[in-house]
Amino acid sequence: MQCRIGCGACCIAPSISSAIPFHSFGKPAAVRCLHLDNENKCSIFLQSCRPLVCSGFKATEDACGSTKEEAMAILSEWEILTCITQAVPKMNDRN
């Protein structure tokens, strides 16, 4: 699918662990990237400092749904599921 212009959900809902200008240690989930402009477009879209994780993310119906609100809900749920998946092996390491 084509990215919905003016959506920006993938620049808010997920955490990003890569360094981004003004987000030296990446950004937490549910925090708006400082490069998302007032029209919900990436202000560093064509710049080399844009993280690979951003340029690698492609719009799909599974991830983006049919509205920004759906995308926020889906990507937030994926964020939680990813956190749980990463946390369980760490908890098992304690045994």
Ligand code: SF4
């Ligand atoms: S969530 Fe999907 S539709 Fe929305 S800006 Fe990101 S890629 Fe585009």
Ligand code: SF4
């Ligand atoms: S750098 Fe651009 S594409 Fe990446 S999260 Fe920020 S606004 Fe979105």
